[in-house]
Amino acid sequence: MHDLLKRIGHRLVTAVYPPGCIACGAAVQDPFGLCATCWAQAGFITGVACDSCGTPLPGHSDGVEHCDTCLRDPPVWSRGRAVLTYEETGKRLILALKHGDRTELARPMGKWLATAGRDLIRPDTLIAPIPLHRLRLLRRRYNQAALLGHALALHTGAEHLPMLLRRTKATPCQNGRDRAARYANLNGALEVRATHCLVPQGRSVLLVDDVMTSGATLTAASRAVLQAGAARVDVLVVARVANDG
Numbered sequence: 001m002h003d004l005l006k007r008i009g010h011r012l013v014t015a016v017y018p019p020g021c022i023a024c025g026a027a028v029q030d031p032f033g034l035c036a037t038c039w040a041q042a043g044f045i046t047g048v049a050c051d052s053c054g055t056p057l058p059g060h061s062d063g064v065e066h067c068d069t070c071l072r073d074p075p076v077w078s079r080g081r082a083v084l085t086y087e088e089t090g091k092r093l094i095l096a097l098k099h100g101d102r103t104e105l106a107r108p109m110g111k112w113l114a115t116a117g118r119d120l121i122r123p124d125t126l127i128a129p130i131p132l133h134r135l136r137l138l139r140r141r142y143n144q145a146a147l148l149g150h151a152l153a154l155h156t157g158a159e160h161l162p163m164l165l166r167r168t169k170a171t172p173c174q175n176g177r178d179r180a181a182r183y184a185n186l187n188g189a190l191e192v193r194a195t196h197c198l199v200p201q202g203r204s205v206l207l208v209d210d211v212m213t214s215g216a217t218l219t220a221a222s223r224a225v226l227q228a229g230a231a232r233v234d235v236l237v238v239a240r241v242a243n244d245g
């Protein structure tokens with residue numbers, strides 16, 4: 001009976017306020033969904049991708065593949081997955097989540113993360129979002145990565161620990177810096193909170209962030225959790241900025 005009432009209630013609400021596409025607002029069937037056009041332009045990574053960083057790769061493969069960058073310079077984490085490429089619709093959605101106060105976008109993105117990262121979730125997985133610096137958090141009022149981590153935890157049942165990591169200094173904006181400069185800029189800028197220093201011991205840690213560009217932030221975070229005794233680290237992001245190969 002309760003379910004029936006809920007269903008009727010849902011129908012009434014959607015009749016009065018039909019759900020809109022999360023990217024363009026066009027009418028859609030399901031709330032928190034994309035319309036067919038935005039879905040097609042979202043750049044979902046469905047084919048072959050680098051096992052380490054999630055970059056889409058050309059061609060077909062039945063095995064594990066790596067991009068040239070990861071082959072040359074393997075990341076410190078084990079495996080990496082990305083939902084979509086940081087272009088067009090994907091980019092607009094990330095910017096809306098990050099700077100546009102569209103915090104509700106974390107909900108569908110959490111579902112996408114759960115799908116893209118399904119083989120990274122283990123029974124002992126600890127989800128740890130990349131933190132913002134305290135001052136940036138004050139300005140933005142929320143950490144988009146923590147919202148994503150929370151949504152992912154709801155979908156997977158894995159433990160979410162948004163306070164595991166912290167920034168040790170305010171890092172200047174990363175935009176416009178090349179790969180080497182990004183790494184130098186971030187060196188040692190993340191650490192496991194002293195109050196949580198025993199938590200990662202022997203655990204599988206899954207680092208979650210909105211975007212991966214050079215991977216410098218995720219590298220610093222991986223080093224921090226491995227130093228704290230994590231058994232393995234994997235990374236999961238919504239959007240992958242295509243690397244230089």
Ligand SMILES: [Zn+2]
Binds near residue numbers: 036037039
């Ligand atoms: Zn749309």
Ligand SMILES: [Zn+2]
Binds near residue numbers: 054066071
């Ligand atoms: Zn790669």
